[in-house]
Amino acid sequence: MSADNWLVCPQCDDNKEAEENRMVNLLRKDYGKISAENYEERQREVKAFLREELEETLREDYDYQLDPATETLGVYYKCHCSVCSFGFEVHEDIDYLPLVNK
Numbered sequence: 001m002s003a004d005n006w007l008v009c010p011q012c013d014d015n016k017e018a019e020e021n022r023m024v025n026l027l028r029k030d031y032g033k034i035s036a037e038n039y040e041e042r043q044r045e046v047k048a049f050l051r052e053e054l055e056e057t058l059r060e061d062y063d064y065q066l067d068p069a070t071e072t073l074g075v076y077y078k079c080h081c082s083v084c085s086f087g088f089e090v091h092e093d094i095d096y097l098p099l100v101n102k
């Protein structure tokens with residue numbers, strides 16, 4: 001593998017957004033039903049969670065190379081998240097001969 005890169009994982013990003021919505025909705029539901037002190041404490045927790053930035057836990061590895069022996073461009077891509085295990089892998093050999101002008 002010739003290159004690697006780290007990104008925010010799209011699955012972790014989606015999971016955090018769902019958790020944010022769950023926390024905000026729960027807080028709205030409890031408005032007026034819990035003590036003002038308890039409400040404000042939970043509001044601070046929600047705000048702190050909303051401010052949290054996700055770490056770059058998605059590792060990408062990729063490689064591409066022309067192979068004159070098989071007349072193809074080999075393209076390989078793989079990513080994997082170290083937190084939620086999201087990931088996938090793609091490998092394709094593209095025939096480049098039709099692109100060559102004769």
Ligand SMILES: [Zn+2]
Binds near residue numbers: 012081083
């Ligand atoms: Zn993830």
